[in-house]
Structure formats: structure tokens, C-alpha cells
Amino acid sequence: MTIDPTVDYDIFDPSFIRDPFPVIDQIRESGCPVAHTDRWGASWMPTRYADVVAIAQEHDVFTSRQILVTGPPPGQEPEGPYAAVAAPPISSDPPEHHWHRRLILPFFAPQAVAKFEQGTRDLCNRLIDGFIERGTADSAADYAQQIPVRVIATMLGVPTDLSDTFTGWVRGVLETGLTDQAVRLKARTNILDYFKTQIDDRRRNPREDDLITTLLNSEVDGEKVPEEYVHGVCNLMLVAGVDTTWSSIGASLWHLAQHPEHRRELREQPELWPSAIEELLRAYAPVTMARIVAHDTEFQGCPMHAGERVLMSFPAANRDPRQFERPDEVILDREHNRHVAFGAGIHRCAGSNLARLELRVALQVWLERIPEFELVDPASVTWAGGQVRGPRQCLVKF
Amino acid sequence: MRVRVDDDSCHGHQSCAIACPEVFGADEYGNAVVLITGDIPADLEAKVRRAEGNCPEHAIHIDD
Numbered sequence: 001m002t003i004d005p006t007v008d009y010d011i012f013d014p015s016f017i018r019d020p021f022p023v024i025d026q027i028r029e030s031g032c033p034v035a036h037t038d039r040w041g042a043s044w045m046p047t048r049y050a051d052v053v054a055i056a057q058e059h060d061v062f063t064s065r066q067i068l069v070t071g072p073p074p075g076q077e078p079e080g081p082y083a084a085v086a087a088p089p090i091s092s093d094p095p096e097h098h099w100h101r102r103l104i105l106p107f108f109a110p111q112a113v114a115k116f117e118q119g120t121r122d123l124c125n126r127l128i129d130g131f132i133e134r135g136t137a138d139s140a141a142d143y144a145q146q147i148p149v150r151v152i153a154t155m156l157g158v159p160t161d162l163s164d165t166f167t168g169w170v171r172g173v174l175e176t177g178l179t180d181q182a183v184r185l186k187a188r189t190n191i192l193d194y195f196k197t198q199i200d201d202r203r204r205n206p207r208e209d210d211l212i213t214t215l216l217n218s219e220v221d222g223e224k225v226p227e228e229y230v231h232g233v234c235n236l237m238l239v240a241g242v243d244t245t246w247s248s249i250g251a252s253l254w255h256l257a258q259h260p261e262h263r264r265e266l267r268e269q270p271e272l273w274p275s276a277i278e279e280l281l282r283a284y285a286p287v288t289m290a291r292i293v294a295h296d297t298e299f300q301g302c303p304m305h306a307g308e309r310v311l312m313s314f315p316a317a318n319r320d321p322r323q324f325e326r327p328d329e330v331i332l333d334r335e336h337n338r339h340v341a342f343g344a345g346i347h348r349c350a351g352s353n354l355a356r357l358e359l360r361v362a363l364q365v366w367l368e369r370i371p372e373f374e375l376v377d378p379a380s381v382t383w384a385g386g387q388v389r390g391p392r393q394c395l396v397k398f
Numbered sequence: 399m400r401v402r403v404d405d406d407s408c409h410g411h412q413s414c415a416i417a418c419p420e421v422f423g424a425d426e427y428g429n430a431v432v433l434i435t436g437d438i439p440a441d442l443e444a445k446v447r448r449a450e451g452n453c454p455e456h457a458i459h460i461d462d
Contacts (some may be wrong), residue, residue, distance in 0.1 A: 053454070102427065105410070105426075105427040105428055106426050106427060106428075108428060109424050109425075109426055109427060109428035110412060110415065110424045110428060111424065274416045274417070275416075275417075277416075278413070278416065278452070335448060335451065336448070336451035336452060337413075337451075337452050338413075338451070338452060338453060338454045338456075339454065340454050342411060344409070344454050344455065345409060345455075346409060348409040348410060348411055352410075352411065352412070353412060353428060356416075
């Protein structure tokens with residue numbers, strides 16, 4: 001039986017996870033570009049750039065009370081012992097959103113993240129040292145997956161030797177936990193237990209030049225910020241800072257493995273890097289976020305009710321031919337690229353400058369060390385999808 | 399050519415600074431600042447137009 005994706009899409013269908021764009025294109029060009037499904041807790045899914053951006057901008061109607069793409073309705077989710085801890089500012093709405101975001105933005109400004117470049121470069125080189133003699137590697141698991149977790153742990157001031165543990169927890173929230181609430185809650189609790197310990201440690205032993213200490217000492221309107229806020233920021237930085245950038249690095253390497261002409265262009269024309277990074281972010285935007293409808297409304301003819309979930313598929317928006325010429329092609333010097341890989345509006349990814357830095361350094365170091373490489377077997381590449389899309393196993397030879 | 403950024407629309411994507419770092423930078427929060435508030439040198443005009451065409455928030459306004 002052929003299902004109609006405009007009324008029954010399944011973001012966890014294996015073929016959708018591997019390549020969602022045929023279904024997304026079908027929805028976008030149908031008479032019903034805002035699709036709906038009853039699967040996975042039910043959701044709406046706009047597929048046109050203009051609609052995704054409009055929803056992102058209308059934060060009063062499309063709230064951030066929940067941002068995961070699956071799950072029970074707001075208020076009914078089991079949050080365990082840390083019910084008061086969310087993931088500010090991504091889970092915040094105005095007016096609190098303003099200070100939730102403003103306190104962390106200085107850590108992520110371009111001039112602030114620049115100090116992580118050399119360490120990231122050294123890390124990438126060490127990872128490649130570990131497999132370059134073999135002539136083969138898993139560019140997703142041995143390389144991409146290893147980078148952002150260590151950068152974000154460094155930024156948070158926690159030990160990088162727990163990286164595999166952190167990665168497991170994040171996957172528990174953003175991958176396996178999306179279809180199994182018990183798994184998600186366990187992973188979330190592990191993350192929050194860990195950062196509670198870190199926060200307690202910083203209260204006893206404040207550190208110089210330390211993100212958690214700085215946040216704990218922050219004041220808003222003359223009062224120290226609540227601990228739940230700092231706890232939630234730590235939660236967000238780990239959960240949002242790992243899978244996402246790893247997926248972007250992994251998908252970009254998967255692309256470059258199959259496009260020798262792009263490897264050559266980047267080698268011969270290094271001035272292409274800035275636009276090339278933006279183009280890879282556009283074409284392989286990893287993240288889909290959710291919004292919760294605040295009150296009954298109609299959007300593009302669709303009757304949306306209070307409490308319903310809307311998926312903001314940035315990958316779908318970034319492939320809309322109404323906005324991008326030849327959207328399925330990677331054009332490294334694309335002139336006009338208003339991509340929304342990092343979202344739009346007040347929730348623009350706070351870590352975008354760090355993500356870009358990691359993506360650029362990871363690709364540059366790889367191409368310096370391994371200028372020529374190819375997929376061992378395109379059919380054996382595995383992908384994760386749903387909230388964050390990217391390759392999870394990607395064997396390459398060189 | 400002159401250029402300005404609408405601070406209410408800018409949400410700090412930094413797409414402008416990536417396309418044209420000679421003219422656009424960031425404040426301490428990562429939001430865009432215009433580094434050349436007077437006339438834009440002719441040899442940078444194309445890059446400024448590119449910056450405008452890369453802003454997802456349509457926050458860059460060019461006065462020719």
C-alpha cells in the first residue's frame with residue numbers, strides 16, 4: 001500500500017532516515033505543503049522555506065515549550081527528579097527567553113569561540129594520526145563523532161575523557177530516546193545528575209575563567225540566576241552541541257568522499273571555504289526542531305490546535321526551489337544563501353559560530369591530511385534521523 | 399553605497415560577516431555591527447550585496 005505522506009509521514013521510516021528529500025519534495029510540491037501525521041505523538045510539518053521561517057518568527061503562536069520532535073503532549077511528559085530543569089534558552093519563550101539567551105551569547109560570539117580553533121585543529125590531527133596508516137576509517141564514528149563532544153566538554157570545563165559517556169547520553173536523548181520515552185528519561189537524568197555534581201563542585205570550588213562558575217555568579221535584575229537555569233544551560237550545551245555538529249561534519253565528509261571536483265576546488269581555491277561551509281550547512285542541515293501551538297490558529301489553511309506539535313524541518317526549508325536555485329546541488333560558491341540550518345528568529349542556534357568553526361577545521365584538517373578518499377560502499381552508510389540527521393557509520397578508504 | 403543593519407531583525411547569524419568581513423563584524427553578543435558607517439568603497443560593493451543576499455533575517459539594508 002502506498003501511503004500519502006501529506007497525511008501520514010513517518011520521520012522514522014528507514015528510507016526517510018536514509019534520504020528524506022524524495023518524500024519532502026513530494027509534500028512540498030503537493031497541494032498540501034504543510035503535512036500532518038498521527039505518528040509519534042502527532043505533528044504538522046511545513047516543507048516550504050517561507051512557511052518554516054514564518055513559524056520560526058511567530059514565536060508567540062509557535063512556542064518552545066517542547067522542542068523534541070516526538071513525545072507526549074506538554075505537561076504530560078515524565079521528567080523525573082529534575083522537572084524544573086529545561087534547556088534554556090532553546091526551551092524558553094519571551095520574556096524570560098531574552099535574559100536566558102543574553103547571558104550565554106557572549107560565550108559563543110565569533111571572537112569568543114576563536115580560542116577553540118587551535119585545540120580543535122590539534123584534536124582533529126590526533127584523531128587522524130590514529131587511523132591514517134590503515135588506509136581506511138569510519139569518517140563518521142572515528143572522526144566526526146569524536147570532535148564536537150570534546151570541544152563542548154572543554155568549553156564546559158568538564159573532563160574530555162568522559163566523551164564516550166557523554167555521546168551515549170546525548171544519543172539517548174536525541175536518537176534512541178525519541179522513540180522510547182524511558183530511554184530518553186534515563187539519558188536525561190544521567191546528564192542532569194552529572195551536571196548537578198559539577199554545579200555543586202563549582203559552588204565549593206569556584207574556578208577562574210570557567211563557564212559554569214561564571215553562570216552561577218550571573219545576576220539578572222540584581223539577583224543571582226536560579227540554579228535550574230545554569231543546570232539547564234549545561235544540559236542544552238551538551239545535548240545541542242554534540243549530535244548536531246557531528247552530523248554536519250559527517251554529512252560533509254560523506255559528500256566530499258563522493259565529489260572529487262569539490263575536493264579539488266577547495267584545495268585549489270581556499271577562498272571558497274567561507275561560502276562552501278555555508279553551502280554544506282544548507283544542503284545537509286542536520287536539525288529539525290519542534291514548536292508547540294499556543295492557541296488554536298490556522299496556518300496555510302491548516303487548523304492547528306493548542307498543544308499540537310509543529311516540526312520545523314530546516315532540511316526541508318533549505319531544499320525549497322522557491323528559495324534556492326538548483327537546491328539539490330552543492331554549489332560551493334553559491335552567491336545568495338539565506339539558509340536556515342541554524343534556524344531563524346529569536347532561537348537562532350546560539351552555538352552557530354562554534355559549529356561553523358568545528359565544521360571548517362574538521363574538513364580542512366581532513367583534506368590536508370587525506371586529500372583523496374572515497375566511500376568503501378555507498379550502500380553500507382548508516383544514518384540517524386528524526387531530530388538530527390547525519391551519517392553514523394561511513395567507511396571510507398584512502 | 400551605504401549599508402545598515404536593522405538591530406531588531408538581526409539575530410546574530412553572522413552570515414554578513416562571513417560574506418564580507420571588511421564591512422560587517424560582531425558585538426559581544428555576536429550580533430552584527432557595521433564597521434564602515436560611511437560610503438562603502440567601490441571594490442567592496444559586490445561583497446556587501448552578497449552579504450545582504452545571505453542574511454536569513456533580511457536585516458541588512460543597502461542605500462545606493
